[in-house]
Amino acid sequence: MLGNFFNPDSVAVIGASREAGKVGHEVLKNLLQSGFPGDIYPINPRASEILGLKAYPSVADVPDRIGLAVIVVPSQVTPAVVEDCGRKGIDSAIIISAGFKEAGSVGSKLEQEVSRLTKEFNMRVLGPNCLGIIDTESRLNASFAPGMPSKGEIAFFSQSGALGTAILDWAIERGIGLSKFVSLGNKMDISESDLLVSLADDPNTNVILGYIEGVKDGRAFMEAAIDATRRKPVIMVKSGSTAAGARAASSHTGTLAGSENAFQAAFKQCGVIRALTMEALFDYALVLAHQPLLKGNRLAIVTNAGGPGIIAADACERSQLTMASFQQETVKRLRDSLPPTAAIYNPVDVIGDAKADRYLSALQAIEDDGNTDAVLVLLTPQAMTEPVATAKNVIDTFSESDKPVVTSFMGGASVKGGIDTLGKGKIPNYPNPERAIAALEAASRYSNWKSAPVQQEEERFAVDNEKVAEILARAEQRNQETLAGPDAMEVLSEYGFTVPKSGFAETGGEAVAVADEIGYPVVVKIASPDILHKSDIGGVRLRLGSASEVERAFEEVISAARRFMPTAVITGVTVDQMIPPGKEVILGMARDPDFGPMLMFGLGGIYVEVLKDVAFRIAPLNHREAASMISEIRAYQLLSGVRGEEPADIPSIIDSLLRLSQLVTDFPGIIEMDINPLMVMASGQGAVAVDSRISVSL
Amino acid sequence: MLGNFFNPDSVAVIGASREAGKVGHEVLKNLLQSGFPGDIYPINPRASEILGLKAYPSVADVPDRIGLAVIVVPSQVTPAVVEDCGRKGIDSAIIISAGFKEAGSVGSKLEQEVSRLTKEFNMRVLGPNCLGIIDTESRLNASFAPGMPSKGEIAFFSQSGALGTAILDWAIERGIGLSKFVSLGNKMDISESDLLVSLADDPNTNVILGYIEGVKDGRAFMEAAIDATRRKPVIMVKSGSTAAGARAASSHTGTLAGSENAFQAAFKQCGVIRALTMEALFDYALVLAHQPLLKGNRLAIVTNAGGPGIIAADACERSQLTMASFQQETVKRLRDSLPPTAAIYNPVDVIGDAKADRYLSALQAIEDDGNTDAVLVLLTPQAMTEPVATAKNVIDTFSESDKPVVTSFMGGASVKGGIDTLGKGKIPNYPNPERAIAALEAASRYSNWKSAPVQQEEERFAVDNEKVAEILARAEQRNQETLAGPDAMEVLSEYGFTVPKSGFAETGGEAVAVADEIGYPVVVKIASPDILHKSDIGGVRLRLGSASEVERAFEEVISAARRFMPTAVITGVTVDQMIPPGKEVILGMARDPDFGPMLMFGLGGIYVEVLKDVAFRIAPLNHREAASMISEIRAYQLLSGVRGEEPADIPSIIDSLLRLSQLVTDFPGIIEMDINPLMVMASGQGAVAVDSRISVSL
Secondary structure (H helix, E strand, O other): OOOOOOEEEEOEEEEEOOOOOOOOHHHHHHHHHHOOOOOEEEEEEOOOOOOOOEEEHHHHHHHOOEEEEEEEEEHHHHHHHHHHHHHHOEEEEEEEOOOOOOOOOOHHHHHHHHHHHHOOOOOOEEOOOOOEEOOOOEEEEEEEOOOOOOEEEEEEEEEEEHHHHHHHHHHHHHOOOOEEEEEEOOOOOOOHHHHHHHHHHHOOOOOEEEEEEEOHHHHHHHHHHHHHHHHHEEEEEOOOOOOOOOOOOOHHHHHHHHHHHHHHHHHHHHHEOOOOOOOHHHHHHHHHHHHOOOOOOOOEEEEEHHHHHHHHHHHHOOOOOOOOOOOOOHHHHHHHHHOOOEEEOOOOEEEEOOOHHHHHHHHHHHHHOOOOEEEEEEEOOOOOHHHHHHHHHHHHHOOOOOOOEEEEEEHHHHHHHHHHHHHHHHOOOOHHHHHHHHHHHHHHHHHHHHOOOOOOOOOOOOOOOHHHHHHHHHHHHHOOOOOOOHHHHHHHHHHOOOOOEEEEOOOOHHHHHHHHHHHEEEEEEEEOOOOOEEEEEEEEEEEOOOOOHHHHHHHHHHHHHHHOOOOOOOOOEEEEEEOOEEEEEEEEEEEEOOEEEEEEEEOOOHHHHHOEEEEEEEOOEEEEEEEEHHOOHHHHHHOOOOOOOOOHHHHHHHHHHHHHHHHHHOOOOOEEEEEEEEEEOOOOOOEEEOEEEEOOOO | OOOOOOOEEEEEEEEEOOOOOHHHHHHHHHHHHOOOOOOEEOOOOOOOOEEEEEEEEOOOHHOOOOOEEEEOOOOOHHHHHHEEEEEEOOOEEOOOOOOOOOHHHHHHHHHHHHHHHHHHOOEEEOOOOOOEEEOOOOOOEEOOOOOOOOEEEEEEEEOOOHHHHHHHHHHHHHOOOOEEEEEEEOOOOOOOOHHHHHHHHOOHHHHHHHEEEOOOOOOHHHHHHHHOOOOEEEEEOOOOOOOOOOOOOOOOHHHHOOOOHHHHHHHHHHHHHOOOOOOOOOOOOOOHHOOOOOOEEEEEEEEOOOOHHHHHHHHHHHOOOOEOOOOOHHHHHHHEEEOOOOOOOOOOOOEEEOOHHHHHHHHHHHHHOOOOEEEEEEEEOOOOHHHHHHHHHHHHHOOOOOOEEEEOOOHHHHHHHHHHHHHHHHOEOOOHHHHHHHHHHHHHHHHHHHHHHOOOOOOOOOOOOHHHHHHHHHHHOOOOOEEEEHHHHHHHHHHHOOOOOEEOOHHHHHHHHHHHHOOOOOEEEOOOOOOOOOHHHOOOOEEEEOOOHHHHHEEEEEEHHHHHHHOOOOOOOEEEEEEOOOOEEEEEEHHHHOOEEEEEEOOOOHHOOOOOOOEEEOOOOOOHHHHHHHHHHHHHHHOOOOOOOOOOOOHHHHHHHHHHHHHHHHHHOOOEEEEEEEOOOEEOOOOEEEEEEEEEOO
16 A cells, blocks of 8 residues: 555654544544554644644644645545645545545545545545544554554454444454454545455465455456465455346346356455454454464364364365374374273363373374374363463464364363463364364465465466457447357367367258368358248258268258258358267356356256256356366366266367467457357367357447 | 252352353352352362352262252263262252363263263263253353353353353443353253243243254154244254255155255244344344334334335335235325324324424324334434434334334434334334344244144044055065065055056956056056066057056057067066056155154156255154145146146045055155155146155164
């Protein structure tokens, strides 16, 4: 984030008020109470002093430079105030005031006016209509939120101010530390993307959390997110997902696309971990902020009771984690140190009368185990249980470990001391094993993302895009919104798709020549603008395997047509390649208002229409993303080979997806398209685009 | 539950101890501290007084009748103690002691001995290896759990003692009241089914919660659960679901069945609401215990902030609830009473500066709204927010309402007072909107179950089961584990399935006669024990539409067989009905170790093998259950008609499922079977069982 928001040397509060309860008072009070070390200037033309500070009528009257302006004046006055700030040379402003875009057309005009002014003065703006900003490191609380969280490594930004207040309130109560809190408000200027860029660079932040309802610029978001997630985890809640666009779609892809799928795809492609609830957002954050990344997905569970152990093992099986299978040495150590009735395989049950020392010996053995990548410690309060001492042993055992450990100390008052101890030792504790495992699973997904080699952008295929530009221009001239049949096939062919070979012939000899070129078997069809249902009048001959069959078919279809439709104009015959049978898949694209070209892949027919078994990604696509799209669908086994069938030619599908990605990136005028079906042959034998529809913007 | 567990007039603690921390001491202390009004007799041969009570060497020495014995002696001593109890005429005992079945073979033998004795004396036993029992109404705490929950309407039983302790501890801290708590332990005698029966009758319990890892008797469980859920909600967590049986399966159904699917089906058929986590268990319980049932599924949301409103609306859309569309009158009232910037459609946003009065007028309008069935009130702590007063208004508005209301007051210290007030007013509050909506959704599912008319057991189809018994007996004599082909078809035919008609002929004339009887078209196949691949030698003729074609086909297949396999014994030909094309579905059954015959339904082929898109139910089945099985699969649209296709004959599938249900209920010797495919014709045209495999126990 450009500007001076997190560490200004001085702050002016424009609209500071003497009246407790007013936002302009609360902001000033927060600035004072947070211990902000720089100068603070209350600005209020009707006061000379507020909360013990000298007040000024206007920023112009402040003798010194002002690093950051916090604006809490009514919206109608805001443009004038912003102009004052600009003239004073202030380059960063937080507009807390509401009454802008969110409040209807008058407010929208005001927001436009403010935007124009801030651009004129090169000013960066957070808000309007926001709660403000908190930076625990620089002790800056430029918000009207009640209270300030403790220092921590987690940064949190929120598009909803009220949700921000609730979360701050909750974080303070739980003692969860934050590095920064930012309320985005209307995102007139500064957006989630700016924050991702800024927080990725922030040395005090090691996990970035965000609540968003939409993005200002999908492309910018993806770029910022990819860069940020390479450096630290980004976890987001995206709501408003059911408010899908209402535009009527002209393709299968368009029908199935929608904003929710676009966000899902974008998050996946940028390594952003999506949390479905605010609760999960912080659950995931705790393990990622305070524990090492996972080197693999093998989980060890230690418990003092069978029931919670089973619950945890169930949750592990349902997750992407697996139950660790201990090394022999570990099993031996566990057997030697635990009572005979203990369970020494995973989950390790140290049984109900375990004191802290028994947990310790089990944990030490597991910490050393070479087959374990992460550890979950469960504790229920039983007669002999020592929650605090056990918590200390967890902390000690893993203080230097490269394995993440999380806990679920279950219960109320009996385990509270233990939970507090864990919190101080930065061991994430969860009220139940399921949430602990969900958090470890999220951490494992991030670990995988971080350790995967960075995939370069794909090289471009050599294609004739001028030819395609011509075809699209031709359609535009004809006012033709949809390209189908030969036009669509020509576009695909220019982009290197294999399309069915086809030719036209006026005589039997010509038909044979065409067939010879295409290769046998072929199909011969009558060519006549007057004959729609060619098969019905005997105008189609299939599976012709030789020149003589083609010649005879030519005579037959011509004479059939003459006989059944004597008045039809007959121009000759088309000779088409017979497409060998294969697996029918569908590839498509629809443009998302936020993220642009969104590609779809699925098996054809009912898999798309009834089961909606499809995968989405935002173009441009790289090889790995194309491959993951294909393997993501539920029916993937039908392509990879099942019931003794040969696998389909998946490299050809990947190639087709990459070519489609290039096509729709090259031509923004293509607004929607399906390739349906792409007929995929057996492994090594390629794929043929049998039919396609392309919608263009006119 | 038979016996005297919840309201005994007197209790003996056998193994009572003077030593604090010992289980025998803690149980006695809990009994005293809970204010149990009846007589308490510590039994300990080495003490004359414990905790101020006179102690007795043995129950035999107690001068009065003893209602309930709590046994906390070492497992080896337990049989002798149980015998003492029996002789004393005690009919109910809680065996808290561990060291039985859970501890290996010696313990198992001890448990068998105890079981034999208690049966001899007609004694009911809870445990062994359990935490004990708590009844807040009769002030009985016969457990060694630390602390006692307050009185409430929720009963909770747990197969895991440690989990029980943790939950009690948690419930005490949260002020969640319980009517009864029962720790099941090893379920030597009293099981979850007994508890369902007993708690269904308990006037102090209005919601039954259970944590189980398995059931003692699946049939008994289902009977008890169906009866209980007709009266009050039953919510359960079932863990251990991934520990599937390891028996090799001989059918598709057997491969896909497994314990997890059996529990899922049983819960569904009994109206038991399944919670996936302990957290969800109590989330659901709160709304069902304290709020009226839903009359429909239309939810209204009131919020003072946009973000949480969107989050809630999203969660609603993902659930089985729908967003209420208010009556005109309601919209008018909201418009009149709320500020112009408020959102008056659902979610209703009373906006950030709303005090309690504004919430009140919105809530009153919504309470009156005829299009609303349930209400969720969201609150975030903002400058003007009044959490406590708003909580009071929620309570007042809905105190007499027949609509359930739940809240999510979000935050920490700022909203704590409001949350406490809600708790006292029995309004369930959830830390986030998603959990609130999940709880309402569970309540809605229970409301639907409760209001559905009770489905009677199906009438029996008139079938010839003696004939089937003969066929199965024949297989047994032959030591034949699997019935396929004609044998299997005969079984199905006797149970009223339509099977392909078929006949045998030794001459061309006979073949024509058979074909005439079956109806054309038919298939003629060579009949010879020596010819396996009949098509390869020209031994099959398809689609024969007339007598003359059948006669010619007879000659052709006989002469082809003679020519190609001169040494083969040729017995004649089979004449089979040609099955018209339809939708292929699969019906099957596998026996579950807990619940017995489990039926499966799915579309055939890859839908079963790759997509695993199948539904399960426990037999016997009623009509509604059969119909719901069919509509439950993801690909249901393929049967109900999609893309202009005619719908399949779903009543025939229901009929087939009911016949299958009767067959496998009548014959326990059938351990697994598939009908694959059942070819289902278009609506009204029936279904034909084309092939089947039946596995029988020898």
